[in-house]
Amino acid sequence: MYSRRVDTAERLIESTRELLWERGYIGTSPKSILARAGAGQGSMYHHFKGKADLARIAIDRTARELRAEVDRLFAGPGTAVERITAYLRRERDVLKGCPIGGLTQDSDVIADPELRRPIEETFQCLRDSLAGVLTEGRDNGEFDPSLDPTDTASTIVAVLQGGYVLARGANDAAQFDHAVTGILALLDHARVRQ
Amino acid sequence: MYSRRVDTAERLIESTRELLWERGYIGTSPKSILARAGAGQGSMYHHFKGKADLARIAIDRTARELRAEVDRLFAGPGTAVERITAYLRRERDVLKGCPIGGLTQDSDVIADPELRRPIEETFQCLRDSLAGVLTEGRDNGEFDPSLDPTDTASTIVAVLQGGYVLARGANDAAQFDHAVTGILALLDHARVRQ
DNA sequence: GTCTATATACAGATAGAC
DNA sequence: GTCTATCTGTATATAGAC
Secondary structure, X not given: OOOOOOOHHHHHHHHHHHHHHHHOOOOOOHHHHXXXXXXXXXXXXXXXXXXXXXXXXXHHHHHHHHHXXXXXXXXXXXXXXXXHHHHHHOXXXXXXXXXXXXXXXXXXXXXXXXXXXXXXXXXXXXXXXXHHHHHHHHHOOOEOOOOOHHHHHHHHHHHHHHHHHHHHHHOOOHHHHHHHHHHHHHHHHOEOOO | XXXXXXXXXXXXXXXXXXXXXXXXXXXXXXXXXXXXXXXXXXXXXXXXXXHHHHXXXXXXXXXXXXXXXHHHXXXXXXXXXXXXXXXXXXXXOHHXXXXXXXXXXXXHHHHOHHHHHHHHHHHHHHHHHHHHHHHHHHHOOOEOOOOOHHHHHHHHHHHHHHHHHHHHHHOOOHHXXXXXXXXXXXXXXXXXXX
């Protein structure tokens, strides 16, 4: 039987995940991680090689969680438009930004292939899921045959990520919603009418 | 007659602009600014109150430049789609990211109204320009009357900002182009055919 | 495993000489 | 106006006691 108390390594990883989301990689110090986890220097360097190692594990976990949620949401029922709408309109803390997309602005993350890879894989996963749904929709007559599923999927992911950027820039979550409303309206124009 | 040699304050501002673009606000130290400008501590604190003051002036200038270019590009001739295409396809160093949009990920920037304001104003300016062009296009019959110019403008700015995010995440500028191609195709579906 | 002590370098700013 | 010296605190990591 495992201890009911969450162990120190686990608390360090979770604290790192929160801080990476709030402050980015450059802005997250080992000291702040230790303070949040309630641990001492020794614990961190016992369980992990250092800041980069801990960050890699934290980012990996966040990316895996996001991909799992994408898989779950797109596996559901509904037309292409319905599933895309559900994904774009799903509840989220817009002003916190995307825990994965936000890291792309961090030059130390982008420069380190170990840190960047989970980000790339997450975008790839999301794009693939969207492209799959769009292809389905096109092939069963929901969309105009001229619609390109992969380019359109890229556009939808970009609207999502750009929506976070606009919202944070204006300190107003509604900016995200406007961008989503706009892309859904445009997608509607690409639908085949009977 | 002014000295031909660019003065120290000017070099400090330009160095700060570059570093903010490359490393963000948190990641830019006074030391790195001084090294790039070839100046000593004393010069910086003589001309500016400190890092935040210098950053504010640098961000203001970058934002103003961007807005001026937006005004210039949208004042040109052409249909709505042509002008929007020209803006989205204009040459840019995609992998460096947007010098304004990238700052939205920086929590210290977003938390300081003085630093955030020029970002908000720049997005507002871009959205207004796009909305103006889209309204024109809708009113002269280029677009379907059901097209909402302001939501669509938000979407286009989001695609732009999100395109940078995707490109940096994949370390591949083509990701930006895919997203742009997708939104232009969707806009085409909203056009009125004769 | 976890703690505290310690080490080197840098962040960010001030003081005062020239 | 610009420089160097100096200051307090933090970043990141290692050492070694318990």
